[in-house]
Amino acid sequence: MEDHSRIEDLFNALIEAVAADAYAQAATLWVECERGLSWHLDTEDELLLPRLLSDRPRDARAILAEHRHLRLRLAEFGGGLSRPKLESARAFVAELRAHTRHEEKVLYHWVDERLPSDELDAILEVVRLRSGAKPPDRSA
Ligand SMILES: [Fe+2]
Numbered sequence: 001m002e003d004h005s006r007i008e009d010l011f012n013a014l015i016e017a018v019a020a021d022a023y024a025q026a027a028t029l030w031v032e033c034e035r036g037l038s039w040h041l042d043t044e045d046e047l048l049l050p051r052l053l054s055d056r057p058r059d060a061r062a063i064l065a066e067h068r069h070l071r072l073r074l075a076e077f078g079g080g081l082s083r084p085k086l087e088s089a090r091a092f093v094a095e096l097r098a099h100t101r102h103e104e105k106v107l108y109h110w111v112d113e114r115l116p117s118d119e120l121d122a123i124l125e126v127v128r129l130r131s132g133a134k135p136p137d138r139s140a
């Protein structure tokens with residue numbers, strides 16, 4: 001689940017590719033970024049946040065709102081990244097990083113402290129099974 005740094009690295013690689021006019025590489029990286037982030041957000045929303053919601057509703061709602069914001073921002077790129085959107089993409093990576101910091105402090109701290117280990121094991125098993133259907137991750 002903790003593929004935060006992998007996703008951030010992918011976005012940074014995408015930004016570098018666009019800045020270097022490496023269009024084919026940028027197109028491939030965009031697909032990996034878009035799918036990787038969407039998969040990550042969907043997985044957290046579906047498997048972890050319902051548990052957090054029942055224990056810490058305010059914290060859960062704040063994270064769900066950040067996920068909605070990140071999805072909207074991602075959609076604003078309109079299916080790809082081009083030079084005029086580079087500054088916006090850099091700002092997006094900063095937003096992503098801020099979300100990750102918040103989430104590690106709140107959600108993953110709660111997972112460590114409060115989620116029973118059998119529930120965590122069950123969640124990790126679902127993640128493992130689903131990752132077969134996860135978009136190809138050739139970079140990992
Ligand atoms: Fe998240």
Ligand SMILES: [Fe+2]
Binds near residue numbers: 004040044100103
């Ligand atoms: Fe996350």
